[in-house]
Amino acid sequence: MPTAYGDLTAAVLALIALAFVRAESILALPLIWLFNIEGTLDLIYANIATFRYHVDPVQLGASYYLPAELTIHILIFVYLLRRPLGRTTLLRPKSRRA
Numbered sequence: 001m002p003t004a005y006g007d008l009t010a011a012v013l014a015l016i017a018l019a020f021v022r023a024e025s026i027l028a029l030p031l032i033w034l035f036n037i038e039g040t041l042d043l044i045y046a047n048i049a050t051f052r053y054h055v056d057p058v059q060l061g062a063s064y065y066l067p068a069e070l071t072i073h074i075l076i077f078v079y080l081l082r083r084p085l086g087r088t089t090l091l092r093p094k095s096r097r098a
Helices: 003-022 028-052 057-064 066-082
Strands: none
Touching: 003 028, 028 066
16 A cells, blocks of 8 residues: 555645634544544554665655654644543633633
8 A cells, every 4th residue: 555645644634633623623633633643653654664665765855754753743642642631622722811
């Protein structure tokens, strides 16, 4: 299975999740989880496939820098795991009342 399908799926899921976050939908949080899990698994598969099919790292260009992409997914997981369960606004800070 070509890894480009995984990249396309991750990109589409990210855009859909973003639309739901902006709409403050209750489905935003599950879609962010889905995007992040799929994106991480695709990244792991692509890395394994690189070694399995003996791809020269020079041919990968900027995508050779796996730690940068993986760091983003880890940061998203950390953020998601620190969020309380239930319907909350995801990106808007809590308002402070004086």
